[in-house]
Amino acid sequence: xxxxxxxxxxxxxxxxxxxxxxxxxxxxxxxxxxxxxxxxxxxxxxxxxxxxxxxxxxxxxxxxxxxxxxxxxxxxxxxxxxxxxxxxxxxxxxxxxxxxxxxxxxxxxxxxxxxxxxxxxxxxxxxxxxxxxxxxxxxxxxxxxxxxxxxxxxxxxxxxxxxxxxxxxxxxxxxxxxxxxxxxxxxxxxxxxxxxxxxxxxxxxxxxxxxxxxxxxxxxxxxxxxxxxxxxxxxxxxxxxxxxxxxxxxxxxxxxxxxxxxxxxxxxxxxxxxxxxxxxxxxxxxxxx
Numbered sequence: 404x405x406x407x408x409x410x411x412x413x414x415x416x417x418x419x420x421x422x423x424x425x426x427x428x429x430x431x432x433x434x435x436x437x438x439x440x441x442x443x444x445x446x447x448x449x450x451x452x453x454x455x456x457x458x459x460x461x462x463x464x465x466x467x468x469x470x471x472x473x474x475x476x477x478x479x480x481x482x483x484x485x486x487x488x489x490x491x492x493x494x495x496x497x498x499x500x501x502x503x504x505x506x507x508x509x510x511x512x513x514x515x516x517x518x519x520x521x522x523x524x525x526x527x528x529x530x531x532x533x534x535x536x537x538x539x540x541x542x543x544x545x546x547x548x549x550x551x552x553x554x555x556x557x558x559x560x561x562x563x564x565x566x567x568x569x570x571x572x573x574x575x576x577x578x579x580x581x582x583x584x585x586x587x588x589x590x591x592x593x594x595x596x597x598x599x600x601x602x603x604x605x606x607x608x609x610x611x612x613x614x615x616x617x618x619x620x621x622x623x624x625x626x627x628x629x630x631x632x633x634x635x636x637x638x639x640x641x642x643x644x645x646x647x648x649x650x651x652x653x654x655x656x657x658x659x660x661x662x663x664x665x666x667x668x669x670x671x672x673x674x675x676x677x678x679x680x681x682x683x684x685x686x687x688x689x690x691x692x
Contacts, residue, residue, distance in 0.1 A: 448631040448646050451531040455553060455595045455638035458528045461521035462494075462594060463642065471582045474517050476560030478607030481573045481624055483665055487605035491563065494518050495529070495606040499549055501538035501660045507549045529553050533630035536600035538660040552628065554598040557609035558685035559586075559640070574611050577685040589640035593683050597628035597636045601662050612681055621674055622666040629655040637683075649676050 465474045474494045479485035489496050489506075496515045497506035506512065510526040513519040522528050534552040541549075558571060559580050565572050571579040580586050598608055602625045613621040627635040633655050634648040649655050654676040656663050669677050 447533040451636045452644035454528045455636060456642060456644050457522060458595055459638045459642050461518040464521040465518055466583050471584060473560040473581060473583060475563060476555050476607060477563045478557055478565060478605060478609060481609060481611055487607050492517055494555055497551060498605055499551060499603045503540060503544060508546060510550055526550060531597050531630055531636060534600060536658050536660065552597055553595050554603060554606045554608035555595055556593055556684055557607050559594050573609055577687055586640050587686060591683055592640045593637045594640050595638040597630055599626040599628045599656060600658055601660060602626040602665055610680055621669040621677060623669060624666050626656060630658060651676055
């Protein structure tokens with residue numbers, strides 16, 4: 404059959420036409436993929452905030468059943484030399500690490516969590532869908548993720564042995580909120596947050612303001628996560644949740660194993676992210692409200 408029609412034009416595409424079509428497809432894909440990635444990140448942030456709202460509701464229900472006393476929130480010391488003691492009554496009882504420790508994957512921790520029954524014994528509310536961080540040894544053993552991404556503000560709840568004369572020995576110049584009525588502005592004090600996977604260990608998220616006489620003493624003791632387009636998920640004492648976008652690359656450390664060491668010094672010109680956290684952690688003892 405002749406490759407020509409009666410008009411004398413060849414059927415099919417020329418090589419140049421094919422290349423043009425391929426180039427157009429590549430351009431469209433380049434435009435579409437970032438949008439899809441942003442949409443996926445946005446969907447994950449919505450799911451994450453909804454999970455933490457459920458956890459905040461469990462926190463509130465526990466308080467209502469216990470004469471307004473906030474759930475235990477045990478921790479270690481500010482030098483990260485010790486963690487919350489496992490086995491004592493606590494809002495959560497597991498220690499995350501980069502080894503093959505059972506706590507990383509064992510969902511039975513919800514049975515000992517004081518909030519477990521108030522969250523319908525759900526384990527999913529303790530993890531952010533964007534948190535897939537694993538160490539090499541964990542990946543080699545076929546793990547798909549760890550069971551917890553969330554921690555609690557160290558100044559919210561009874562810290563157990565750390566409570567000395569009504570003050571948290573880790574942060575004695577700021578108020579420790581023991582009862583719900585202790586929180587002066589519930590919409591301004593966070594309870595739960597995504598903690599960076601390389602920072603999370605126990606469920607106790609601690610940071611301490613620097614010495615007034617030495618601004619260079621500013622440091623992250625624990626670091627918030629930046630799973631959501633460079634932001635972290637927070638849930639506040641009034642039940643609302645939000646994503647806060649971090650300003651500095653030093654705060655947005657890669658969400659991978661062993662990516663940095665804590666405590667981590669903060670340059671004075673990059674302290675805004677730290678200040679945002681501290682201002683929503685507690686209030687100084689001299690604060691009038």
